[in-house]
Amino acid sequence: MNQKIKTLKIIHLALVAGVTLAYFLIGDFKNILNLEIDDSSLIYSFIPAVAYVLSNFIFKKVLKNIKKDTSDDEKFMIYQNASIYKWAVLEVACFSILFLKPDFILFGVILLFYMILLAPKEEKIFPLLEIRK
Template sequence: MNEKLKTIKIIHFGICAGVIVAYYVLGNWSSTKIFELPEINQNSILYLLVPIGAYLLSNFLFKSQLKSAELKPKLEDNMAIYQTAAIVRWAILEGAAFIILILKEDFILFGILIVFYLILLHPTKERIIKELNHKAL
């Protein structure tokens, strides 16, 4: 179990580190407008929907993959299922963060929120047990 948990933690760290480095390198940090809410009009409403849609879609796909999988009684046997679902969830959030960073840098605050949420999704044994609805053995 510990090896599989270590693997998924390394994958999560790599995804988070990649997004953080990209935001550090590509973000316009000299501007003070980063933490101001941008003006939202008809042309920019789509970019506001990107983080909302990414959050909803990633959680929906994560939960549906866990439900549709044939869960086994042992937690270790379900790690591959959980790992696949988690990577899909993280990839959608990572993609949304990159879309905001590259296409509409005015909305970088929303991208930072996505990155922060992505960091909060770090895998732990307790979280995996809870999300797979297993009893601690």
């Protein structure tokens, strides 16, 4: 099981590293606090909220596929898929902000920090999936 968690951590690290690298190469951090929200850019301010809600919804919906008689390996496989879906939604939102509305880079950075906080940890995974060490 530890090897599977390490694999999931590597996947998470790769996703976070890709977004972080893109933000450092393309992002304009000089104007990070200069947010001007007008009628035409209002829709872009909802991207982080929609990504947060959608990613959590998908994560919980996929985890509902776990049945009580499911083996630990199958539980973890479902958890891994759910996590990847969740991170992918957040990654798409980060890239959408970066490329569609670079003025809102602050929102993308906040999503990136949230994504970093979602790093897989045994202390969270085992109780959630009801797996014994």
